[in-house]
Amino acid sequence: MNSWNGWDLPFFDERHGALKERLQEWMVVNEREEGVVEKLPLAEQCDHYVKQLAAMGFLELAVANPADPTAYLDVRSICLVREALSYRNALADFAFSMQGLGTAAIALFGTPAQRDRYLGPCRQGLSKPAIAITEPEGGSDVAATRTRAERRGDRYVLNGEKCWISNGGIANHYIILARTGEAEGAKGISAFIVDADTPGFRTGPNLDIIAPHPLSEVFLEDVEVAADQMLGQPGEGFKAAMATFDIFRSSVGAAAVGLGRRAIDETVHRMQNRMLFGKPMSENDMVRARVADMVTDLEAAALTVYRAGWLRDVRRVNVTREAAMAKLTGTEAGQRILDSAVQLFGATGLKIGNVIERMYRDIRPMRIYEGASEVQRIIIGRRTLATPQREGKAS
């Protein structure tokens, strides 16, 4: 099934129209190659998608141009690409998003030398990045980071452990958050760029989860890096990570919208063709009501996602709250839609290898990574309640 054509929303301009056409071209290429690619080992599949997306010019949308001092990334374009890729192939979406997630902090906080060294190769698909924040003691509480970086002369020595790191084992560099101790909590954490071949750095075996992709633990044992491998100023690591999320959280919602949209397209086709009690399922009012909920959920989620992108790209305002809304709304809606799709497909939707079964697994981690839904609610609630209201005005 291949009927993705973007959205007719007021949040887009001309270049997004052109991008939608290029994404449809990608779908044709992907449809041709997918059968062969999915037989390759996971790491080789990712390598294929990184190179393919670079060759087709899509990585330029995820990785900032090192020569551009504004480090401009258009969130609506990132969201459109992620939605289209995940509509067809979750691993292609993963490969695209990781190139951006593992470089955004370098684009925003890096020195010219760091930007030259790391952004260009990732943009060209010659190098793969990772960002390692989560630790075994609890990923949601980033301020409690235990990995330490100790200053020794003109170097830092890093010790600690990270877990659930996407691209772990295949990345060429890792952005590592480590405690440098300028202050308690979040303000005492700095970010470092650590090359994968640095002595003392190693990754564990691939962690198998329900939606397979390169994922591993990361171990740092007396890893020495030059002081100029620090990203931004001492104590700015948490800020660098959150700035990355302000760009990429909306795009998780977009990827979930892509999965939800494909699920609806597949469901409509199935309901029109599956005969039950002597007529197509599409003529059953309970089916119609469920499909109505699915499409309404999807369209509300898409509006929230692209509005967050538009606010950042066009209005240039802080979108921490809106990006959290986009991730929360997109992923929760995507999960509900996929669950309904499985229900309407019946046993067929549970069969290993069925597209609905695959997407039912693909959607699940999205409500956990880059901040679980509970964390998004806390961000939204905290920011809403911190906004002063004028006396006598309730809304």
Ligand SMILES: Cc1cc2nc3c(=O)[nH]c(=O)nc-3n(C[C@H](O)[C@H](O)[C@H](O)COP(=O)(O)OP(=O)(O)OC[C@H]3O[C@@H](n4cnc5c(N)ncnc54)[C@H](O)[C@@H]3O)c2cc1C
């Ligand atoms: C597929 C995948 C890819 C990932 N990739 C990366 C990566 O590249 N880099 C990286 O650093 N990390 C990565 N992670 C880790 C991810 O960011 C963490 O899993 C996530 O932040 C949650 O942390 P945790 O798993 O330790 O759960 P915990 O922090 O132990 O939380 C468990 C659950 O508690 C609930 N919860 C959390 N906080 C609150 C709260 N304040 N109030 C109420 N309930 C709460 C949520 O339901 C949460 O799922 C990845 C995870 C997955 C699944």
